[in-house]
Amino acid sequence: xxxxxxxxxxWFDDQAEEAAQxxxxxxxxxxxxxxxxxxxxxxxxxxxxxxxxxxxxxHKFCALNGGPEFKFNEAISFQIFCAxxxxxxxxxxxxxxxxxxxxxxxxxxxxFGVSWQVVPDRLAxxxxxxxxxxxxxxxxxMLGMKKLDIAALERAHAGE
Numbered sequence: 542x543x544x545x546x547x548x549x550x551x552w553f554d555d556q557a558e559e560a561a562q563x564x565x566x567x568x569x570x571x572x573x574x575x576x577x578x579x580x581x582x583x584x585x586x587x588x589x590x591x592x593x594x595x596x597x598x599x600h601k602f603c604a605l606n607g608g609p610e611f612k613f614n615e616a617i618s619f620q621i622f623c624a625x626x627x628x629x630x631x632x633x634x635x636x637x638x639x640x641x642x643x644x645x646x647x648x649x650x651x652x653f654g655v656s657w658q659v660v661p662d663r664l665a666x667x668x669x670x671x672x673x674x675x676x677x678x679x680x681x682x683m684l685g686m687k688k689l690d691i692a693a694l695e696r697a698h699a700g701e
Contacts, residue, residue, distance in 0.1 A: 548594075548601040552611045553653065557604035560653050561593040567635045568598040584608070618648065618656035625661075626691045632659045633688045647689040661691045667698040675700070 565571040574594040579585040593604040640652035667679035682697035
């Protein structure tokens, strides 16, 4: 490979630039890196945004204005591992605002239809505990939530 890691390409109808600006505004260590445009004689009017290369939380993305043929679905999602409830609240609020949708178990869709999992970084520790009762309680608590509540998950895990 000629570059480190991978770049995730996100296919939009015509919202690539708007989406890139949106994601860059939410995550630290983010920037819009370049914008390319459709040339004369292509499937969209010349000068229309074709791609936006951007970085969000240090991860490289390419937002592509490819047309309405493809839509996002839950088969692909991005996990955001959060250190505390304030981080969960921040990402949950930002990603569900202006048309996003809350889902079960820490899942949501942003206003563009991209799926995200906003979870505590200790979730797997609680739900896969060697003590099956602790793991079951934490899992059952998670299954009853939309936005995850760290304190409630800790209490469930502990049997309180």
